[in-house]
Amino acid sequence: MRIALFLALLAIAVGYAAWKGGGPERVMAAIAVAMVGSDQILHIFVPMNFTTVDTGHLAIDLFGAGSTVALAMFAHRFWPMCIAVFHLVPLLAHMSRTFDMALHPAAYLTMQVATSWPVPAILILATWRHQHRLARGVSEPSWLNSLPRSIRTTAKP
Incomplete structure (x- = not known):
């Protein structure tokens, strides 16, 4: 049941980001789809094993x-840093499993999946903020390399 709930929330977030988001929101939606799709394909061929x-x-x-x-x-947004941190935590789970084989399988599973839950909410909020900025007439670049040259270059001493 919790997997279906998560997938429903993610589908809403991905759909909203693809429909109304800026470049970074759409890229995050594509990353999420690729990860979930890869996970589904993986489970067709390999049974879950957390030992x-x-x-x-x-x-x-x-x-x-x-x-x-x-x-x-590369995104001219703050929220991708939060999601990047959430995606780094599962790597700690894999390292923990590698170095401590006595790690309980439930702890390994939790470390892998728990940080996925905030991602749909952050993506929805990020897309909403993007739309809110557009409604206010604020023109903000999506990517750092699209900043004006005068801002990107630093003054030389």
């Missing part, structure tokens, strides 16, 4: 962490 290092989910989490860190580095 050893889960290499399938490790690969998905590496993609999620890498892509959200890149998004945080």
